[in-house]
Amino acid sequence: MSDVVAIDLGGTNIRAARVDKNGKILVREKISTHAKEGMAAVVANIAGLVQKVRGPDTVGVGVGTPGVPNHKTGEMLLPAVNIPGSGGFQLTKELTRLTNLPVSADNDGNLAALGESWLGAGKGEPVVIIFTLGTGVGGGLVVDGEVYHGTHNLGTEFGHLSIDYKGRKCGCGNLGCIERYASASAVGRDAREALSAPNAGKSLMLELAGGSIEKVEARTVWDAAGKGDALAIKLADDCCDYLSCAVGSLINSLNPSCVIIGGGMSLAGEPLRSRLQKRIDEGRAFGPIAKDARIKIAILGDDAGILGAARMALNVAEHSVQKS
């Protein structure tokens, strides 16, 4: 059975795996990124890693990268922020030259979405939307097993859906972006502000953070809400109401069969999922469209990206077989 090599290029490590057609990881390797040495050196190291993990039946390479590669040409349209020389770099051309294998590349967020839709929470679903709730809010859209790319692979910036046309100011220049309300960072900040208010009552959150307001984070909110703390429950409810507005707008726009919540805050799990589902069903999305769209929690964790990179490489190999 043929297989592919999947690469997850991160700021700290480069992870590689050989993956078969069923998504079984056959071999894994990991090296340090040494981002400061620049993109050419990083890609040479990736090529070495490919040679190490490839097998006799390897038919292609899929690379997930920070920044945004052009999905058609493999040129880096937006640089990987921490890797000098990555902007404009001919990622797939150079790696094809070094490995003699067909190489495809995409943004790491898109590939995490593809991985979850292939083998994770979105398995078997025709139209999958992912919201990743971490430091920021990211997203992805996968239709019939292929990533949606828009004009230049710059879309699915679901963190910059606005839920209030005169709302909180976002770094992107807009007002009301959901990233400013329902990212892990935003929920942590809302909690610290609430606890710092002059009229703030007692809250378990402060206790869980060892008495230090500065140590209260999104996870503190969800932990305390699970233990019945009233202020934490209000913050969790607010977070899910904000999120339901953005998710509901996307459901009405894209008629997905499921919406997957990923990223660090998805560790809150069922209490987050059920609150969000409830708000969607109560009216945030339109009747028959809401019925199609089940809210799920991501299940693949760190492997979503590498499995997505494998799926992309397999798609490319299958398309080229169909063409020949």
Next chain:
Amino acid sequence: MSDVVAIDLGGTNIRAARVDKNGKILVREKISTHAKEGMAAVVANIAGLVQKVRGPDTVGVGVGTPGVPNHKTGEMLLPAVNIPGSGGFQLTKELTRLTNLPVSADNDGNLAALGESWLGAGKGEPVVIIFTLGTGVGGGLVVDGEVYHGTHNLGTEFGHLSIDYKGRKCGCGNLGCIERYASASAVGRDAREALSAPNAGKSLMLELAGGSIEKVEARTVWDAAGKGDALAIKLADDCCDYLSCAVGSLINSLNPSCVIIGGGMSLAGEPLRSRLQKRIDEGRAFGPIAKDARIKIAILGDDAGILGAARMALNVAEHSVQKS
């Protein structure tokens, strides 16, 4: 050269045209819908119309209908509101039986989007979003010449993008839907409310409406704004700010190459387009994504739907040639 028959099923009239591969309309016909006679009778009338306008080289039929047909099976998933017996009706199967031609069907809004992207304001654009501003707000998404359908063809309800999570109540059950702010109905209502306020000053709008507040509509607002009326200019600016929030969210989500404004209010033309473009460029959409997305005004008017129906039938015919 082969051609197709395109049908635009409306509540009042059924329009038909024979259209060639270049979008040239060769023959036109129109009959009354007689919706009350029910869907079976209506479809029999459509079949008669097809026989009348088809030629020796006609290879297929495309039908645009109110309500929502399943894009794969042609069964009516949501009924055409004014036509009894349309819910669940096997639209394409029945019409194929009656005409002996391959029949495809889609929602009329989707086909208007497809028509504009084929031969109208979106000609040559890879990713086209349409907002239609009329009694309500509708939408469509066309990617590489094909309509985006989502799971069950229920999406692209762009009128139900929320721009305020605690905003105006919408009939759909949500709060803040853009339909409640930037449809022609909403703009007219906002104008009448502003003119009825106890502190309302003089406005040219009232004069243009013959002194009767009840006769002030969206077009009155745009006419008076064009003549420099301060209150009308404020209403036009507000409308475009609301709209920029919804359009900006979609641009960030879908990275379109253009956004077309259609529907009755698009007759406002350049003053609407330029205001909206300005707000998008000022920050409602994210830098490089905003750069891709040019705002345009629809140009095909009533023919958008019939040309879209023709394009769909041509797509089906081309796919079946590729397969055979």
